[in-house]
Amino acid sequence: MNGIIILTSVLISVLCVLITLLQHYYLFYKYYKKPPIRYEIPIFDDFIPTDDRSLSNYDYSQEDDTVLQNLNALLDSADSVKKNVEVSETEVYNTLQAAIAFRLSGKIHKAMKLFEHAAAISPADADVLNRYGEFLEETQKDIVSADELYFKALTHSPDHPAALMNRKRTxxxxxxxxSEMLKTIDSKRDILKDMFSKDSYNTIKKQAYYLHIYHTVGIEGNTMTIDQLKYLLETGQVVPGKSIIEHNEVLGLQLAMKYVKLLTRKNYISINDILGIHRRAIGHVDPVKSGRFRTEKVFIGKHIPPPPEEVPTLMEVYEQWLNSEEAQNMHPVRYAALAHYKLVDIHPFNDGNGRTSRLVMNLILIRAGYPPVMVLKEQRDKYYDALNAANLGDVRPFVRFIAQCTIQILDMYMHGSEVMSIENGDKKEVINY
Structure with missing residues (x-):
């Protein structure tokens, strides 16, 4: 009898151990499994210097400053955007009819100006948006812009027959x-990889690093020039005439970029990683709220992010999506753009959401073998227009905008590398694109 009791106890103990092991295995597989994609070792992460000495010991000459200014000049493309004003329906109607009349008479330039004016003074008028789209499609062969206008028209008037028919076509x-744009990006990326395998191009990497910080903080309103930013990062000395906040924004972004470089070796992006990026980017500016989810309701123009009590749950869902097969099977540029938009849409922080989202975007791009992308301060309006389009339900303009920024940066790196080869006198290494 005692033997049966002992045997039963042993069997129960073994069964309990097996159940415990199965539970541990399930939890480990569910929460810590590696994503299905195997990432290559990043080759563009060294655009981000590892430590301060890599900047302070670098011999900057007047020639290097010229390269930096030339690179930034390549990226200058400031556009003016008209402000919306209150107007009557009669004025909108008359402007639209005049634009159509000029179009029919062959006066395309005047018609363009009137269509632009009509769309500016009445951005929610479906007839204006649809007619403007038809004009761009017919006279400028700009199908992409036309498609965006048809979508906007349907946003304001879902049953608009002409807009429905037009968008079905476009x-x-x-x-x-x-899709062709993404193929172009991959082709340019491969060319750049080949170029960097032949030479280190240290100077252009350093200059691109400064440009990245300059434009990233510039979008948020920082007024430091490139030369002032360089002086701060190289010497650690105060820039006269600039606020403490502007200094801290630059220093914080530098820390956050170095942290992103460390994260490129990880296969899993966690909530703690995102909090770590935010803590470094904003820590100098607001040490109390940096690395913490917001606890207040916020308003971003016409867009109202989720209430603060929903943020932790939404971030858990976001983490699962970031590391899902669905997300990682996308083209990396699309994946990175959507990761940016989804995070900024949740708006988990009081401040620094844009900077953190752009850093997460670049983390994804660098892991996938692409150079980090910068959104230029001159592109601020286009950037926010694309985000607003995504808020209305069409994420394609935002993905397209990030794809165009990627092409822009690839071209800048390739052109800058070509310039450096010429200036170094090594003409055999020059490749014409």
Whole structure:
């Protein structure tokens, strides 16, 4: 009898151990499994210097400053955007009819100006948006912009018959153009990889690093010039005439970029990683709220982010999506753009959401073998317009905008590398694109 009791106890103990092991295995697989994609070792992470000495010991000459200014000049493309004003329906109607009349008479330039004016003074008028789209499609062959206008028209008037018919025609064409753009990006990326395998191009990497910080903080309103920013990062000395906040924004972004470089070796992006990026980017400016989710309701223009009590749950869902097969099977540029938009849409922090989202975007791009992308301060309006389009339900303009920024940066790196080869006298290494 005692033997049966002992044997039963042993069997129960073994069974309990097996159940415990199975539970541990399940939890480990569910929460810590590696994503299905195997990432290559990043080759563009060294655009971010590892430590301060890599900047302070670098011999900057007047020639290097010229390269930096030339690179930034390549990226200058400031556009003016008209402000919306209160107008009557009669004025909108008359402007639209005049634009159509000029179009029919062949006066395309005047018609363009009137269509632009009509769309500016009445951005929610479906007839204006649809007619403007038709004009761009017919006279400028700009299918992408036309498709965006048709979508906006349907946002304000879902049953608009002409806009419905037009968008049914253009949507597939635009998808095809977007796919071709992504192929172009991959082709340029491969060329750049080959170029960097032949030479280190240390100077252009350092200059691109400064440009990245300059434009990233510039979008948020920082007024430091490139020369002032360089002086701060190289010497650690105060820039006269600039606020403490502007200094701290630059220093914080530098720390955050170095942290992103460390994260490129990880296969899993966690909430703690995102909090760590935010803590470094904003820590100098607001040490109390940095690395913490917001506890107040916020308003971003016409967009109202989720209430603060929903943020932790939404961030858990976001983390699962970031590391899902669905997300990682996308083209990396699309994946990075959507990761940026989804995070800024949740708006988990009181401040620094844009900077953190752009850093997460670049973490994804660098892990996938692409150079970090910068959104230029001159592109601020286009950037926010694309985000607003995503808020209305069409994420394609935002993905397209990030793809265009990626091409822009690839071209800048390749052109800058070519310039450096010429200036170094090594003409055999020059590749014409």
């Amino acid at each position: 949507a597939q064409l635009v998808d095809r153009l977007d």
